[in-house]
Amino acid sequence: MAGVSSESLAAALAALEAKLPTASLQLAKDLFGILGTVDSSAGLRRALTDPSRSGDEKSSLVKQLFGGKVSADAVEISAGLASSRWASARDIGDALETLAASVVIAVAENKSAVSASGLTGLESLENDLFAFNQSVESSHEVQRALSEPQASPAAKVTLAEKLVPGASEEAKVLIAQAVTAPRGLKVTKLVRRFAELAAKRQERWIATVSVTRPLTETQTSRLQTGLNALYGRELKINMNVDPALIGGIRIQVGDEVVDASVAGRLGQLQRQIA
Structure with missing residues (x-):
């Protein structure tokens, strides 16, 4: 279709x-x-x-x-x-x-x-x-x-x-x-x-989180609490360690992406000056 x-x-x-x-x-x-x-x-x-x-x-x-x-x-x-x-x-x-x-x-x-x-x-x-x-x-x-x-x-x-x-x-x-x-x-x-x-x-219930290095239990707990509050539901977090991010964090829930990584910001800058 x-x-x-x-x-x-x-x-x-x-x-x-x-x-x-x-x-x-x-x-x-x-x-x-x-x-x-x-x-x-x-x-x-x-x-x-x-x-x-x-x-x-x-x-x-x-x-x-x-x-x-x-x-x-x-x-x-x-x-x-x-x-x-x-x-x-x-x-x-x-x-x-x-x-x-x-x-x-x-x-x-x-x-x-x-x-x-x-x-x-x-x-x-x-x-x-x-x-x-x-x-x-x-x-x-x-x-x-x-x-x-x-x-x-x-x-x-x-x-x-x-x-x-x-x-x-x-x-x-x-x-x-x-x-x-x-x-x-x-x-x-x-x-x-x-x-x-x-x-x-x-996919609406799964948050795929990409980070440059593993989070501590305290950081993971805070992230879980924050995401649950943001989306109004109990999300399942899939953690992915991706050194290519350089720094920061990238979160995807369904079709929505929150990119606070250095790589993401650099990519955005490249698109702006292209």
């Missing part, structure tokens, strides 16, 4: 953030359900991505189709997507899939945030998805069963859950979606995509 579709998805993900702290798995299931309807109708996809129709028209169509059938939040999210611009008819479905998966991942994240463990829920989700893929990839018989067009969705879900009997509810939702609606992909490839989204979310 690129260009205008990428911009529309980015805007939708940014808007979704406000709903994620209280999101439920039912919201994700509603969004996946809407995705199923959109995927089943080429005419509907064209109508929702037609550049000649106004955003309000397309948004109203979503509300007419799904209002009262799924949660108000699911309708609002989907209507927002419809009002945006898309480069191709498939892109709106890809966006719905990403938003629904993001909700599931946030539910896992919120479970761990309650206990201030930060990564527990996300790590468990990622581990469950990896375990499922390993089980599938190790058995040609399972691969055939999951790709068998005559097999019912319920049978595929039952088989999938047997492969990871201890999986979390969040993992089960994503795995069930992958085995019943892979949308032209191999099941394991879609599950891997979901795992990558979880890993991306996980």
